[in-house]
Amino acid sequence: MEIHRYEKLWFGLSLLLIVGFIGTITYGAVGAGVQMVSDDGGTVEPSFSTINENEKFAQQEDNQAVHVEGNEYEVAVIAQRFSFQPGTGSPIQVPEDSRVTFYVTSPDVIHGFSVVGTNANTMVIPGQIAEITVEFDELDSDEPKEYGVVCHEFCGAGHEEMAGQIQVVPEDQWEGDA
Amino acid sequence: MSSETETTEDGIVREIGHDEFDPVGTLALILIYFVIIGGLWAFMYFVEFLGNGPTVV
Amino acid sequence: MEVFANEYPDEAWVVRAALGSAFVALAIGGLMGLIQTLHRTGFYDSLISNADYYTVLTLHGVAMVLLFTIFFLVGFFQWAITDSLGRKSEDIRITKLWYGMMVLGSAMSAVTILGGFVDSGSLSGVEADVLYTFYAPLEAHPLYYMGLAVFIIGTWIAGFDWFRSWWAWKKENPDERMPLRTFMVLTTMLMWYLASLGVAISVVFFLIPWSLGIFDSVNSLLTRxxxxxxxxxxxxxxxxxxxxMWYVIMPKLAGGRLFSDPLARIVFVLFLVLSVPTGIHHQYVDPGIAEGFKFLAMTNTMFLLLPSLLTxxxxxxxxxxxxxxRGGEGYFGWLTALPWGKPAFTGMTLAGLMFAAAGFSGMINAGMSINYLVHNTLWVVGHFHMTVGTAVALSIMAATYWFLPKITGREIFSRRLGLAQVLLWFIGxxxxxxxMHRAGLAGVPRRTADPTYDQVIYDGAYGAIGELRFQIALGGxxxxxSLVLFFAHLVLSSFDIGERAAATPDSIPAPLSGPEQAPKVLxxxxxxxxxxVVLILITYILxxxxxxxxGGGWLGDSYGVIVAEYVLPAVSSTIDIFVGVVA
Amino acid sequence: MNRPGPVGIALVLAFAVVAVIEFRTVLGMVGIDIAIGPYFAGAAILLVGGAAALFAVPEELTPESV
Structure with a gap:
């Protein structure tokens, strides 16, 4: 088979592009430390009673993150038609300069959990616990910083109402058990 | 209007065979495309994405 | 040589019927699209309620990406097989059977979707507000899934019908190479058999029994x-x-010949091999799937760029x-020697140009971690409106200007009108x-009736959100x-107006580098x-x-509430609708 | 180079419409804001020009019409 030399050149450049893309993503994982949502969060039977007994969700109190150690915190969120608990009723409060792990699950249908304007973004699937860890920087001022959270997967009539908020507060305004 | 060379319905004025055709215009276009997507990819990954924190770590 | 419509009247009938079905779906889907674009941008949201938006969205998705595209495909492939092998359908009754099954399946699903607009009467409870992805445990009426199953089985029989033609031809021409168009049809159908197995298993073994109440629940992640x-x-x-179309029709319209037949075959083989083991890239941010499997799906996806880049x-x-x-010269000057006056050529070229741009946003979607930036935002919607919504839809409409005379025997109505239509589609x-891409970068989610929230301020967008909403509405x-022009054109072309000539037969010119250059193994x-199959097993088994x-077995755990609330009413309404249909 | 025909003009204007509207965003990125009214008016004029050019396209396809 005869392939034109320009086409051979383009074939080589195409391969270079593909390898470059995969290389960039690999750099993101190894160098920049970006992790994918995976099966680390484990599973839970999708009903309120079972979810509330799950160790991650049982320790969740009102809208505060739970302090683990150092600057590490955990928040357990139930995404359900059509609210986030916590998040929708009152904002989820996390302290600045923290490393927060969100555990999100659903007792009913598939939802999304997307912190608008950031790369914190996961699906919420009944039966599965999504686990994502994100780092919030130090605040520039004494004012809390707010992030919107939206459900980005269609979950039924009323889906467009499903949103919440995360509030990053200065260290001294943090009211959780430090 | 009719042009001086004889043209077919498709406006073909000359036959170009396999060996006399170098797709140099295609090469030029596709190299431009290569540069654009390479640059855009770098911009999207390193500026838009990594600059859009917090990111899942 | 005769025009296709006269040489193969029975086959041309099926092709016309399939195209007719495709364009009905396009018209319905287009109307829904207009309603959506005005509703979700807030320019006119009093026509439907937010709840009805999701019915509209489901209809738009199903009509556009399943019915319009696939009905066109079967019509076009029937022409490609018949014309390239030069033989009639082995049994025209089978050909009509698969077309009939596809229509029946579409009608079944369409009834349930339309039921979403009706709140009372015998159709209440008949709903399928589940979008075209129908993620369980969102539940549709059983008839919705059954319709999909019937439709897909119809496409399977169509594939069988085309293989039969090829086997018969091969027996009579044992030493000839497979014609290029036949090669493309058969490799595509093989890919389709492998791919549709997934949805068939999901629908037949899980969703239909579950929606009928035989199972209490399904494993959401499994069906997804x-x-x-x-x-x-x-x-x-x-x-x-x-x-x-791009390989076969465009070179002809441009007054040239396909550059390389062997490369076209390689491209289709790559699609057959690599298309299926990539689906997990839609699940990069799904819990319950380990990172390694996602990485594997990404490498397959990235290599799938290759056939498109070669194309x-x-x-x-x-x-x-x-x-x-045609006399073109220079590095770029040759571009002015192309037949831009032909709407079929101009439309397909613009579609291809937009595909080059959409290819880039697809590369972003395919990048495992960068997907966090855009997952389920309007970016993705922008991406597929430029791929399936333009590369595919505009090419189909443009090719119709060339294709219609072949199957009706009459020339199209007007070059000008065709040009106006394709240019308008491109601008829009x-x-x-x-x-949509830029709104997605700012975090605006997809699949919602109203993307404004009290808790959310979108910023960081290039251009204010208000301006982006305006551009989305204006584009829509x-x-x-453009669609109105297209349909007006179809209608005008079906009447004898003025002195439009009968279509003249024409043939596809031989490639510059022909099939004899391609190794037999292709x-x-x-x-x-x-x-x-091996690649699919490697990617999917684990x-x-x-x-x-x-994740809770084949069926997940029991969702007591959901069963009581949705399954039981669905079962009783199934009975109702059957009674309704019979009576 | 040949003088562009009506089809060429229509095509170039179609691209121009798009470029004009997108270019405003690009200018916005570097901090130059242009009022939306005149901008869209400009694009609309180009669009009308494109439509007018299309009316000059002859219905019979000849090599010269391209």
Missing amino acids: TLFWFFGHPVVYFWLMPVYM AFTVVASIEHGARQ MVLMGNA VLLSL DNIRLWTSIA PLASIVTD
Whole structure:
């Protein structure tokens, strides 16, 4: 088979592009430390009673993150038609300069959990616990910083109402058990 | 209007065979495309994405 | 040589019928699209309620990406097989049977979707507000899933019908190479058999019994994964007939010849091999699937860029050949020697250009971690409106200007009108597609009736959100106008107006580098199918096994509330609708 | 180079419409804001020009019409 030399050149450049893309993503994982949502969060039977007994969700109190150690915190969120608990009723409060792990699950249908304007973004699937860890920087001022959270997967009539908020507060305004 | 060379319905004025055709215009276009997507990819990954924190770590 | 419509009247009837069905779906889907674009941007949201928006969205999705594209595909492929093998259908009754099954299946699903608009009477409870992805445990009426199953089985029989033609031809021409168009049809159908297996298993073994109340629950992640097993390769099912147009029709329209027949075959083989083991890239941010499986799906996806990048070269080189035969010169000057006055050519070229741009946003979607930035935002919607919504839809409409005379025997109505239509589509889609991409970067979610929230301020967008919303609405209106022109054109072409000539037969010119240059192994489709199966097993067996073993078995756990609330009413309404249909 | 025909003009204007509207965003990125009214008016004029050019396209396809 005869392939034109320009086409051979383009074939080589195409391969270079593909390898470059995969290389960039690999750099993101190894160098920049970006992790994918995976099966680390484990599973839970999708009903309120079972979810509330799950160790991650049982320790969740009102809208505060739970302090683990150092600057590490955990928040357990139930995404359900059509609210986030916590998040929708009152904002989820996390302290600045923290490393927060969100555990999100659903007792009913598939939802999304997307912190608008950031790369914190996961699906919420009944039966599965999504686990994502994100780092919030130090605040520039004494004012809390707010992030919107939206459900980005269609979950039924009323889906467009499903949103919440995360509030990053200065260290001294943090009211959780430090 | 009719042009001086004889043209077919498709406006073909000359036959170009396999060996006399170098797709140099295609090469030029596709190299431009290569540069654009390479640059855009770098911009999207390193500026838009990594600059859009917090990111899942 | 005669025009196709006269030489194969029975086959041409089926082709026309399939195209007719495709265009009915396009009209319905287009109307829904106009309603959506005005509703979600807030420009006119009093026509429907937010709740009805999701019915509209479901209808738009199903009509556009399943019915319009696939009905066109079967019509176009029937022509390609019949014309390239030069033989009638082996049994025209089978050909009509699969077309009839596809219509029946579409009607079944359409009834349930339309039921979403009705709140009372015998159709209340008959709903399918589940979008075209129907992620369980969102539940549709059983008839919705059954309709999909019937439709897909129809496509399977169509594939069988075309294989039969090929086997019969092969027996009579044992030493000849498989014609290019036949090769494209058969490789595409093999890919489709592999891909649709996923959705067939999901629908037949899980969703239908569950929606009938036989099972209490399903494993959401399992049915979702099976959907995407099918849901990504289905985009190539939309795209393959368009690639056939680009490889076969465009060089001809440009006055040139296909640059390389062997490369076209390689491209289709790559699609057969790589299309299916990529679906997990739609699940990069799904819990319950380990990172390693996602990485594997990403590498497959990235290598799937290869056939499209090769296509870009081969197709552009083929039209450049045409331009130079028409007297074009220079590095870029040849572009002015292309036949821009032909709407079929201009439309397909603009579609291809937009595909090059959409290819870039697809590369972003495919990048495992960068996907966090855009997952389920309007960016993705922008992406597929430029791929299936333009590369495919605009190519189909443009090719129709060339194709229609073949199957009706009459020339189309007007070149001017055709040109206006394709240019308007291009402008409308650049506006809407671009704005959607940028809104997605600002975090605006997809699939919602109203993307404004008290808790959310979108910032960081290039251009204010208000301006982006305006561009989306404006683009949507221009696209709708373009559709109106298209349908007006179809209607005008079906009447004898003025002195329109009868269509003249024409043939596809031989490639510059012909099939005799291609190694024989390329035609060994059994080998390529086997490789595809092995790749699918490698990519899918482990994740599926872990989803079933870790995630609550084949059926998930019991959702007591949901069963009581949705399943039981659904069962009783199934009985109602059957009674209603019979009576 | 040949003088562009009506089809060429229509095509170039179609691209121009798109470029004009997108270019405003690009200018916005570098901090130059242009009022939306005149901008869209400009694009609309180009669009009308494109439509007018299309009316000059002859219905019979000849090599010269391209």
